[in-house]
Amino acid sequence: MRYIDPHMHMVSRTTDDYQRMALAGCVALTEPAFWAGFDRSSAQGFFDYFRQLTEYEPKRAAQYGIKHYTWLCINPKEAEDPVFAKEVIALIPQFLNQPNVLGIGEIGLNKNSRNEMTILEAQIDLAAKHSQLILVHTPHLEDKLKGTRLIMDAIAAHGRIEPGRVLIDHVEEHTVKPVLDRGYWAGMTLYPDTKCTPQRAADIFETYGNERMWINSAGDWGSSDPLAVPKCHQELLRRGHPAAFVEQVSFGNPVKFLSQSPRFKPPA
Amino acid sequence: MSAPTYTCPMSRKQVVDAYFLEHRAKLLDLAAFLDRLERADPQGESAEDFRVAALRKAVAILDDGKPDRARRVLESFSDPSTAPIPKAPMKGALGAYDGGAR
Secondary structure: OOEEEOOOOHHHOOHHHHHHHHHHOEEEEEEEOOOOOOOOOOHHHHHHHHHHHHHHHHHHHHOOOOEEEEEEOOOHHHOOOHHHHHHHHHHHHHHOOOOOEEEEEEEEOOOOEHHHHHHHHHHHHHHHHOOOEEEEEOOOHHHHHHHHHHHHHHHHHHOOOOHHHEEEOOOOOOOHHHHHHOOOEEEEEEOOOOOEOHHHHHHHHHHHOOOOEEEEOOOOOOOOOOOHHHHHHHHHHHHOOOHHHHHHHHHHHHHHHHOOOOOOOOOO | OOOOOOOOOOOHHHHHHHHHHHHHHHHHHHHHHHHHHHHOOOOOOOOOOHHHHHHHHHHHHHOOOOOOHHHHHHHHHOOOOOOOEOOOOOOOOOOOOOOOOO
16 A cells, blocks of 8 residues: 655654565655764764755665655754754755645653753744745653643744644544644544554544544664564555545555645656 | 544454564563563662653553553653753753753
């Protein structure tokens, strides 16, 4: 079954992963900018990273027939130094017209601190000024519920962002309903230990439906599974959900949301 | 009174057949974890770790007869405060709210 993995950190994955994803039916993916596992020592480090995301990684993906898109930002884990973060934000506009850039992301919060909020607000404003889609990272574990509320309030307070142009990622059972109720799109990340399993994602679909929702693997440098999305397909089909339901979750919905960016070209 | 809505396409028997052994194993993992804790030297710590206390509180939710257990378990582990904190104390998360100790 063809699918889109709308949240993968391919700079951290091997070429073998591209091959396995292509064999499993992946036709496109989107890669948000994120934390490298260590703090970068200069804004120039981000400049090089943004070049990697916009120039090099699309070529690597294309070798396996996968269309590569990206989102640019400074992630909330490196937002505790607002002066540094603003230097990085100033680099972003020059990359926004690259053909694979879909918007600003993954922005959000990590520990729900005041500096993280400042940088979140600056990047919401950047998205608004440049008419960009937004991909939101919500905090981990005990910080997720509070952080999700703060993020939604910050977007609403900005006043110029339509909720339908924002996808709030890493939702779980305690955050999915408020996200959908406020008109945002919701992403479920299939990730060992700290986010959703394929089974729980299937449960959430059965509870809240599959409108304005997608699933992703968020495969990165940590323990994660680049084939988590097809494994969730398998779980949904095993339960008796029709193939059309799965296709909507993993292809139709991503195409619908991402097509709000003029740079996204729906796979044939 | 309206009839209940069943949104899982499997029958209840099929759900048990498909998932019972997996969750039996997970329950045993939890039991063994609690046993392992008791075999470990507390090294003078008299109070239970806040994460274990949160786990025990969450376990009680599983069998309280009310719906939305997964949502309520996640809420029980969550920071209930609403204002941003002054400064991030670390990058990671611990899995349970420590009452604002950090």
